[in-house]
Amino acid sequence: MKPTFAIVTLGCKTNQFESAAMAEQLTSAGYAQQDFSAGADLVFINTCTVTAKTDAQSRKLIRRAQRNNPRSRVVVTGCYAQVDAESLAKLSGVSLVLGNQEKHRLLEHLAKPDSAPRIAVSDLRSGAAEVAMQVDCDAQRSRAFLQIQNGCDAFCAYCIIPYARGASRSVAPGQVNEQVQRLVAAGYQELVLTGIHIGQYGRDFAEKQNLLKLLQQILPHLGQARLRLGSLEPTELPADLLAYLTENRQICPHFHIPLQAGHNRILKEMNRSYSCEFFGNLLGNIRASQPSAGLGTDVIVGFPGETDEEFEQTFQFVQSLPLSYLHVFPYSPRPGTPAAQLPCQVPAEIVKNRATRIRQLGAEKLREFSLTFVGKHLEIIPEPGLERSHMNSVADNYLTVKMDYDPELLGRRTRVEITGYGSEGLQGKLV
Ligand code: SF4
Numbered sequence: 001m002k003p004t005f006a007i008v009t010l011g012c013k014t015n016q017f018e019s020a021a022m023a024e025q026l027t028s029a030g031y032a033q034q035d036f037s038a039g040a041d042l043v044f045i046n047t048c049t050v051t052a053k054t055d056a057q058s059r060k061l062i063r064r065a066q067r068n069n070p071r072s073r074v075v076v077t078g079c080y081a082q083v084d085a086e087s088l089a090k091l092s093g094v095s096l097v098l099g100n101q102e103k104h105r106l107l108e109h110l111a112k113p114d115s116a117p118r119i120a121v122s123d124l125r126s127g128a129a130e131v132a133m134q135v136d137c138d139a140q141r142s143r144a145f146l147q148i149q150n151g152c153d154a155f156c157a158y159c160i161i162p163y164a165r166g167a168s169r170s171v172a173p174g175q176v177n178e179q180v181q182r183l184v185a186a187g188y189q190e191l192v193l194t195g196i197h198i199g200q201y202g203r204d205f206a207e208k209q210n211l212l213k214l215l216q217q218i219l220p221h222l223g224q225a226r227l228r229l230g231s232l233e234p235t236e237l238p239a240d241l242l243a244y245l246t247e248n249r250q251i252c253p254h255f256h257i258p259l260q261a262g263h264n265r266i267l268k269e270m271n272r273s274y275s276c277e278f279f280g281n282l283l284g285n286i287r288a289s290q291p292s293a294g295l296g297t298d299v300i301v302g303f304p305g306e307t308d309e310e311f312e313q314t315f316q317f318v319q320s321l322p323l324s325y326l327h328v329f330p331y332s333p334r335p336g337t338p339a340a341q342l343p344c345q346v347p348a349e350i351v352k353n354r355a356t357r358i359r360q361l362g363a364e365k366l367r368e369f370s371l372t373f374v375g376k377h378l379e380i381i382p383e384p385g386l387e388r389s390h391m392n393s394v395a396d397n398y399l400t401v402k403m404d405y406d407p408e409l410l411g412r413r414t415r416v417e418i419t420g421y422g423s424e425g426l427q428g429k430l431v
Helices: 013-028 052-068 079-083 085-089 101-111 161-165 173-185 211-221 239-247 264-269 276-289 308-320 348-371
Strands: 004-009 042-047 073-078 094-098 118-120 143-147 190-194 226-229 254-256 294-301 325-330 377-384 390-395 400-404 414-422 425-430
Touching: 004 013, 013 042, 013 101, 013 143, 013 190, 042 052, 042 079, 052 073, 052 079, 073 079, 073 101, 079 085, 079 161, 085 094, 085 118, 094 101, 143 173, 173 190, 173 211, 211 226, 211 239, 226 254, 239 276, 264 308, 276 294, 276 308, 294 308, 294 348, 308 348, 325 348, 348 414, 377 400, 377 425, 400 414
Parallel strands: 004 042, 042 073, 073 094, 094 118, 143 190, 190 226, 254 294, 294 325, 400 425
Antiparallel strands: 377 390, 377 414, 390 400, 414 425
């Protein structure tokens, strides 16, 4: 019988991509993949450490892995493992702690014995780290993540990612192109360009490149597939790139642009290099040229020193923006970041209340935006839902659409008519 493995992934699209690449390394070495609950021989927890909550979720998953099968070899990797390997190695049941860089040579690390909880984590900011992992294209999904960049040099005051992912480094354009062609040939209908800070694409090359040039090289090879971009910083959307994203029908009309705070003093404290006015103008311009585009943002509430008035200004500013959805992060100090040293940490109860309030605003924005599509058409790619009777789909503008199960449509770009909106989002039917 083949040895078995399971991977559970927390956090961002980069982690999801790397989990898929690790799964391929293991499958090609003769392992069979199982669900997390099945108690596989080898269990990977690919962790996230952007908030205290994701740290807690990671530890909970380690305990669950041990309960599922006390004999499982539990390997903890990802950003939490990268920044706090010692603490994780002390947890009961952990056999091996692997850094982000070590995911590239997973099989070599697995071949070594775990005499005690073993730590293999290299320092990502002090050497030449590899950029991207490879995925071959045997997955049965319609959407593939494609990593074009890794790491970050921005050092926002609250963020642990530059320490967990290392310096910004880009995948060579030829390698990206090759990967695009393989994924398209394998039948993927949507490719999602991912990275930690994709707006910095190409700045680390001796001969400078940028995201626009990369897109111009990729698009002729897309065939029938559509392309979606991950998060882009507000200062990294120059007019030529914006025009290209707006004009090309193969690129999904979906922009995720992190705001983080709607108050200029807080933005400065966060080491974010734009003002609310700049951000408001940018979103206004995008909305004016693309009325049906998905427009999302991230907001952190309860940053150290954020007063009631400053939060109120953030609330009102977000309310004024033409957003279709909102991701809200209650601030939690990340050890090792400048913000964790700041005085005036906001009490947890106040942070929680602010998060609840602004999440309600996000839900209202999503509802208002969604309702504008009732009676209209959207392009979706149906995927199997949790209930067998339904399919869940992500539309090109990132709205989710539920419709009756139809195996003929699974994984195919399909135009649907939106028939209504309810507690589970939009409902659609085949045009
Ligand atoms: S841009 Fe700022 S928030 Fe984003 S990963 Fe880099 S440091 Fe973190």
